[in-house]
Amino acid sequence: MQPLNLKCVILLSPVFSVLTTNNTLCFQSLYQYNLHAIMTLLLISNMSFCPFFDFHKPVETAIFAMNSTHMRIDIITALPELLTGPLDHSIIKRAQQKGIVEIHIHNLRDYAFDKHKTIDDYPFSGGGGMVMMIEPIDRALADLKSRINYDEIIFTSPDGELFTQRMANQLSCTENIIILCGHYKGVDQRVRDHLVTREISIGDYVLTGGELAAAILADAIVRLLPGAISDEESALTDSFQDNLLAPPLYTRPKEYKGWKVPDILLSGNDKEIENWKMDQAIERTRLLRPDLLQE
Numbered sequence: 001m002q003p004l005n006l007k008c009v010i011l012l013s014p015v016f017s018v019l020t021t022n023n024t025l026c027f028q029s030l031y032q033y034n035l036h037a038i039m040t041l042l043l044i045s046n047m048s049f050c051p052f053f054d055f056h057k058p059v060e061t062a063i064f065a066m067n068s069t070h071m072r073i074d075i076i077t078a079l080p081e082l083l084t085g086p087l088d089h090s091i092i093k094r095a096q097q098k099g100i101v102e103i104h105i106h107n108l109r110d111y112a113f114d115k116h117k118t119i120d121d122y123p124f125s126g127g128g129g130m131v132m133m134i135e136p137i138d139r140a141l142a143d144l145k146s147r148i149n150y151d152e153i154i155f156t157s158p159d160g161e162l163f164t165q166r167m168a169n170q171l172s173c174t175e176n177i178i179i180l181c182g183h184y185k186g187v188d189q190r191v192r193d194h195l196v197t198r199e200i201s202i203g204d205y206v207l208t209g210g211e212l213a214a215a216i217l218a219d220a221i222v223r224l225l226p227g228a229i230s231d232e233e234s235a236l237t238d239s240f241q242d243n244l245l246a247p248p249l250y251t252r253p254k255e256y257k258g259w260k261v262p263d264i265l266l267s268g269n270d271k272e273i274e275n276w277k278m279d280q281a282i283e284r285t286r287l288l289r290p291d292l293l294q295e
């Protein structure tokens with residue numbers, strides 16, 4: 001059977017849109033928002049994360065969907081301590097406690113093959129810096145893959161694809177991913193050529209290791225999972241979700257040191273407030289990130 005673009009599925013039958021295979025959680029969650037939000041997210045996401053719907057097996061697909069109740073992220077690192085803090089607080093901690101996501105951190109040294117737990121060696125090319133060896137990485141990946149099927153094996157690298165909200169949306173619809181953190185001067189090129197499926201950079205600068213990058217990826221992905229944020233709509237109204245920056249926010253007091261909250265926000269007129277928020281979002285994007293409006 002031909003794969004069906006989910007945009008069409010949603011246009012034809014929004015009810016069926018929740019019955020996708022590994023994208024289910026995502027769409028169950030999105031469906032709670034409203035059709036407009038779903039359409040917006042699909043449009044900005046270029047449909048690339050919602051490929052299949054099996055019209056011939058809706059019941060089976062639904063059962064499969066019900067079963068896939070959480071995401072699993074495995075992180076392979078030479079410095080596990082660097083990850084425990086960032087992943088053990090706030091939304092990402094609660095998501096783990098609620099069983100929405102499982103995050104497993106693996107110490108690469110456990111897969112070293114000598115008694116010194118060596119994971120790096122000198123580069124054949126000479127020059128400074130050590131290189132992470134292929135054997136421990138291959139052993140770690142083989143061990144994980146022998147138990148679970150992974151959708152992506154991501155290597156964090158400054159020369160990878162630039163991480164964006166769109167990519168976070170896509171990855172939040174996968175079930176199992178591995179994130180491999182580099183260290184030292186980098187990894188043996190054969191890891192990149194043969195063992196990983198994707199390389200992601202968090203920005204045009206160089207970090208000491210991939211751990212902080214992995215934490216950023218995990219955070220951005222996990223907060224999109226259904227139930228991770230109690231006010232679910234807020235994940236979809238954040239900056240970048242519709243190629244717009246978020247509008248400004250205000251809370252009490254109405255006036256502080258003579259600095260006032262805009263009158264419109266106190267008017268109680270929901271429609272006008274929505275229009276104001278949209279105008280502000282467009283204006284801020286035009287001023288601060290005009291490139292987004294051209295995408």
Ligand code: SAH
Pocket residue numbers: 155156157158159180181182183184185186187200201202203204205206207208209210211213
């Ligand atoms: N010699 C490499 C940099 C190595 S930095 C180069 O010039 O490209 C060591 C490790 O930190 C990398 O292997 C990568 O896993 C991680 N890292 C550094 N900067 C990163 C970035 N901007 N995004 C993602 N990972 C990064």
